[in-house]
Structures are given as structure tokens and as C-alpha cells.
Amino acid sequence: MSERIYNFSAGPAVLPVEVLEEARANLLSLGDTGVGIMEHSHRGKAFSAVLAQTEADCRKLASIPDNYQVLFLQGGASSQFFQIPMNFLESGQTADYLVTGSWSKKAVAQAKRFGTPHVAASSDDRNFTYIPRQFDYSNDPRYVHFTSNNTIFGTQWASEPEAPGDAPLVCDASSDIFCRPIDVSKYGIIYAGAQKNLGPAGVTLVIIRDDLVEAGRSDIPEMLQYRIHAENDSCYNTPPTFGIYLMGLVFKWLLKQGGLDEMHRQNRQKAEKLYAAIDDSPLFKATAEQDSRSLMNVTFVTGNPDLDADFISYAKERGLDGLKGHRSVGGMRASIYNAFPPEGVDRLIEVMGEFVRSRG
Amino acid sequence: MSERIYNFSAGPAVLPVEVLEEARANLLSLGDTGVGIMEHSHRGKAFSAVLAQTEADCRKLASIPDNYQVLFLQGGASSQFFQIPMNFLESGQTADYLVTGSWSKKAVAQAKRFGTPHVAASSDDRNFTYIPRQFDYSNDPRYVHFTSNNTIFGTQWASEPEAPGDAPLVCDASSDIFCRPIDVSKYGIIYAGAQKNLGPAGVTLVIIRDDLVEAGRSDIPEMLQYRIHAENDSCYNTPPTFGIYLMGLVFKWLLKQGGLDEMHRQNRQKAEKLYAAIDDSPLFKATAEQDSRSLMNVTFVTGNPDLDADFISYAKERGLDGLKGHRSVGGMRASIYNAFPPEGVDRLIEVMGEFVRSRG
Numbered sequence A, B: 001m002s003e004r005i006y007n008f009s010a011g012p013a014v015l016p017v018e019v020l021e022e023a024r025a026n027l028l029s030l031g032d033t034g035v036g037i038m039e040h041s042h043r044g045k046a047f048s049a050v051l052a053q054t055e056a057d058c059r060k061l062a063s064i065p066d067n068y069q070v071l072f073l074q075g076g077a078s079s080q081f082f083q084i085p086m087n088f089l090e091s092g093q094t095a096d097y098l099v100t101g102s103w104s105k106k107a108v109a110q111a112k113r114f115g116t117p118h119v120a121a122s123s124d125d126r127n128f129t130y131i132p133r134q135f136d137y138s139n140d141p142r143y144v145h146f147t148s149n150n151t152i153f154g155t156q157w158a159s160e161p162e163a164p165g166d167a168p169l170v171c172d173a174s175s176d177i178f179c180r181p182i183d184v185s186k187y188g189i190i191y192a193g194a195q196k197n198l199g200p201a202g203v204t205l206v207i208i209r210d211d212l213v214e215a216g217r218s219d220i221p222e223m224l225q226y227r228i229h230a231e232n233d234s235c236y237n238t239p240p241t242f243g244i245y246l247m248g249l250v251f252k253w254l255l256k257q258g259g260l261d262e263m264h265r266q267n268r269q270k271a272e273k274l275y276a277a278i279d280d281s282p283l284f285k286a287t288a289e290q291d292s293r294s295l296m297n298v299t300f301v302t303g304n305p306d307l308d309a310d311f312i313s314y315a316k317e318r319g320l321d322g323l324k325g326h327r328s329v330g331g332m333r334a335s336i337y338n339a340f341p342p343e344g345v346d347r348l349i350e351v352m353g354e355f356v357r358s359r360g
Helices: A017-025 A045-062 A076-088 A102-111 A211-213 A226-231 A239-258 A259-280 A303-315 A342-358 B017-025 B045-062 B076-088 B102-111 B208-217 B225-232 B241-257 B259-280 B304-315 B342-358
Strands: A068-073 A095-097 A116-124 A143-149 A169-172 A189-192 A204-209 A299-302 A333-337 B068-073 B092-101 B116-122 B144-147 B170-173 B189-193 B203-207 B295-300 B332-335
Touching: A017 A239, A017 B092, A045 A068, A045 A239, A045 A259, A068 A211, A068 A226, A068 A239, A076 A102, A076 A169, A076 A189, A076 A204, A076 A211, A095 A102, A102 A116, A102 A143, A102 A169, A204 A226, A211 A226, A211 B342, A239 A259, A239 A333, A239 B342, A259 A333, A259 A342, A299 A342, A303 A333, A303 A342, A303 B225, A333 B259, B017 B092, B017 B241, B045 B076, B045 B259, B068 B116, B068 B208, B068 B225, B076 B102, B076 B189, B076 B203, B092 B102, B102 B116, B102 B170, B203 B208, B203 B225, B208 B225, B259 B342, B304 B332, B304 B342
Parallel strands: A095 A116, A095 A143, A143 A169, A169 A189, B092 B116, B092 B144, B144 B170, B170 B189
Antiparallel strands: A068 A204, A189 A204, A299 A333, B068 B203, B189 B203, B295 B332
């Protein structure tokens, strides 16, 4: 094996080394079963135990109340963008969307296929560099949808917005789920593609309140009904078994680290250090507004695209990969999810300093 | 690692040891990248190369003509069951279905949500123990759908049926894809969940002719349009990167074995040997009719459910796992996909003989 480098990729992203080592040890035989983890029947004893433990650890980690289902689906957040309005929004009905970046906009576009999404807040006016504080909610929306962290723009909600009346809060938490404690009881649905903070691409965690499981349409394909997946413990069809296993290892790792309070402490420490280095630098500048900065994706620029490119190459030569920002922001993006090691942040800060000094 | 046992699971199923070893070696670092295969961005150089090579090897293996797209999707065959009629069947329109088992029936049920499926043939009258030879096609169906191999009932089409007129042939090949050569040009769409003959659960191979990519509806969610996935080389959203990588390793392994002609020879040899042992046995009896027997799933019974259970335990104690038949057939099912080693078939035949002798 080559030496591992520091991987700042926005997703698929770095996973804990311990998790990868454990998966590696079970690839040809899960424990003493003589059958590799990917080769076990999803209805057999061995995988059923993995699935049950993964759900139990998820519930423990986030103190998920009993009136919520924990589902392991496929298709990523992009599938939830349409599956949620398909289930809960009928023609003529309104759901409110808080638009804080490209992913929120995609969610709105899918909702338009089924009902009338109302944009109750947007930070589009300043290229999504901030999280809105004022909401213009519609009267009695079916739900309120928001994106808790914006991978591309490096912004994050400090806490969840309050939905009006009884409207369930629906959250795309793909890029910050379990980076800090979460009060699940404030939400109707929380969903997250795994590939940023939970595991490999190809499995979507959906935490959904029982009344919403029941309220979803029953005249749509079974695969698109939450109730079918809930009734079948995510095994209506063959689930992505390896992805679920890996996510289970990540949950175990998070519990071993000390749970979500401890992850929050570590994530704050990593992010604050990096933002401080950027703020102190004569060359680099953070793109997100101070009070909206993300703990997960730190976006910054020099102000000169050529110089940005020079820095990205310079860092890559020094074993820091994946720092190129998204084209809609430019510059750099350091994705420092739960599994990203603190030493990698220290190294990035060093390399930023070296780069500045190298220019004399 | 424990010694590997013989895994007769119907799916997720056994994978080639060489493939698992290669994956294991790249779990913490793909080649010398310093980043594990699951941790690479789906838009980065390393994974883009994996994706391109996987598609190229798939095309080479099955001589897929240039006017077909090769897509890597999520959601398994169960998602294709609704996605196909959603795209190609409108209210009042008819598509013909050849019903040879539980999976075909599920496909018909989904088609009913969108149009009028017509059952042009069914082997339901004799509990799906055979492949129909006569078809009662409707006038000008939108497409003809069949299931090339029936995992549960142990039957397989010897060759594809001929569709009437210009109707595209649509095939659920989940449980026998690439077990033998296939003339892709005879098909409109071939789809297969990976977890039986191609890789891990969570990735679906879809081979679809260009005119059908174009003909699909464009007023449905992007994630459900084949054109969107084709235009974006399966990267409209984050694809199941590890599953695609694994499938790519399986394609390489198949090419190294000698390609589909050689796999066919091996599969015939394994299956014929096992069916001969069953036919020669005083105790065991094959459930599928002679001319409809599957090369992939060999189903057999003793005629006495208690004795079946005894044999399954007896075999399990001797390192032969996953032999329990599906509840709708009972008895035993030996799934002997491409990756199932010939020695495992020999061992099963030995153990069957020992069991017979042990009963005196």
C-alpha cells in the first residue's frame, strides 16, 4: 500500500483508516463465516445482524426517538429531491424551500414537477455566501425544506430553522450529518447521501417520522414509497449491503470517538484553526460570511485565479489533494469532514504559510 | 482470514477471489494515489479512468454495438420494473410481458401503474417450472419484456424470444447476464442488478439502445430519465463508485477467463454435472423441466420437506452454505454463477452422495 495522502475531496471523501482496515479484513470473509461481506445474502443471518447493529448504532449515536424510522435507500440526495415532493406534495399544494446553494435549487426544481414550491428565503443575491436569517413562509406549507450545509459555497446553518405551525422540517444533511449533535425530534425527515460524512457512495440514510411514513402517497411505485421500505426494514429489494456495512463501521467509529458532542468539538477545533489561518494570511481570504461559515467545507480564494491554481498545484505536490474549489466559487475548498484527520489541517496551514513565503 | 466456504447464495452471491483480493489491495490506496478507491471523487482523474475502463471492458466482453449506451445506475432491477414503463408506456398503451416467475410478475405489477401490460405468455399454470414456447402477442406492443433467468424457479430461456414487429425486446438479465454470449443487437434494453453475476449489491447495469434513450419521457424527474444518465456518463449525480469499480474488476476477470464463450463452456460443464448427479440420485429430483433448466440456479427437492432441511444442515456442516431453496419452491437451490468455482459443484455432488449413503 502507498502512503496515504491528505484527501480534501468534497465527496466521495476520506473515510477513517480504522474503518477501511476493518472492511479490508472482512472482504474475503466476514468474521469466521467464510463468506466475504459483499457475498452474504441480504436475508441471511450474518447480514441481518449487520443491518440491525447499524440501525441500532445510528439510533444510539443521534438519540433517534422511537417514532422515527431509519432507512437505508439508494439513489443519493438527488433521488430524495424528487421522492419527497412525489410523496408529500400534490398539484396546487405548496412546500417552502430555503435556498442556500446549488443543491437547494435542484431540490426546488424537482418539487416543481409535483406541486408549487415557494422560496421562503434565498441567499442567491450574494452568491450564496451566507445563511438567511429572515423567512417569508407561505400560509400552511406542506413542509419546509432546507440544506443544512452547502458543500459548494462553504456555508452551514448554525442551527435548524423553525418551521411555521405544524409543517414538518425536511433536511438534506448530506454534507454535515453527524458532524455535531442533532435534535431529531425537531425534524420530519433528515436525509443524507453517505459519500461525504457517512460511508461510500451508493447508500442514502433517511430518518423519517412515522406519521410521514404513513402520509406518503400509496399510488406510486413501491420503490418510491417510504412505507414499503419501512415495513420491510430496508429489504424490500436487495439493499446496498456493503455500503450499509461500511456506514455501520463509521457509526461504531463515531461512538468510539465519543459520539456527536466530541465530533463537534473536534470539528470546531479543525475549522476554527483553518479559518484563523486564512483570516491571518496576507494572501488568502475566506469566501463565506463570518457567521455562516461551514465546519465541513472551508472555501477560500486568493482573488487571482492563476494564483489559486498555483497554490492548488503547490499543495498537491506536498500530498494535499482535492483542494480545487467548485467552478461556481473558484479558488480552494478544504473539505474536512468527521473522518478528516486534524494533522491534515495542520499540514494545510503549514503549506499555506510556505506558499506565501515562497513568493517572497 | 477464515477459510472460504462454498457459497451457493442466490444473491448477493460469490465473487471471484482474485477480484476480492484486488479490491482489498486498493481499499486504503487505489494504486499509488494514496487515496482509497471509495474515497476518490467521482469527478477526479482516478475514478474517471476506472469508469471509462469499466465501460470499455463491458463493451468488449459483450461486443456491445456503438448505438447502445452502457449505464451504471442505482436501485436494482426493482427500480427498472417501474422506470421502464414510466419512460415508455403511457396510459392506454400496451406492453407485452412474458411471465416466468416472481420477478416477471413484479415487473407486470409496476407496468400497471402506467399503462396496460399484456401477459403474452405465462408458465404460472405449472408453478413456473418451464419456459413458455408459445406467445400470444398483442397488436403493436410498445415493448416486450422478459426475465432471462428465474432465480427462484431455476429456469432459464435457452435463447431470447423474438418480439413481434419493431417492438424492442427488454430483458431483466439480473441473474444470468454474461453467463454466455449475448447478441445485444437483438435487444432494446438489457438490465441487471449486479449482485448475482456482476458485483456487489447497489449498482445496476443498463444497456440501452440510443433510440430508446431518446424516446423516453422528458417530463419525469431527471434521475428517472435514461437520457440524463446517458448525457452525463452515469455521473449526473454521484454514482455508486465502489460498486462500479468492483464490476470493472469482474469484467476484467471475465475477459481473462477467456470471455463469454469460455464462461458458457464452464457454466454448462458445472450445471450439466450437477443435473446429472441429481437425475442419477435415488433421493433428489430437479424441479425445473428438462428443456428449461437454468445454468445459474439449480433447484431440486427430495419430496420431503423435513428431509430437505436435514440435507441443508448436513451440507452446511460440511462447508456448503446458502443451499436453502426459496419458500415458493422449497427444497434446495444451488446458485452456481460465473464466479462459483467448479470444485464447489464437485464437492456438492460428493456430499449429496454421502448423505444418501448415510441414510443406509
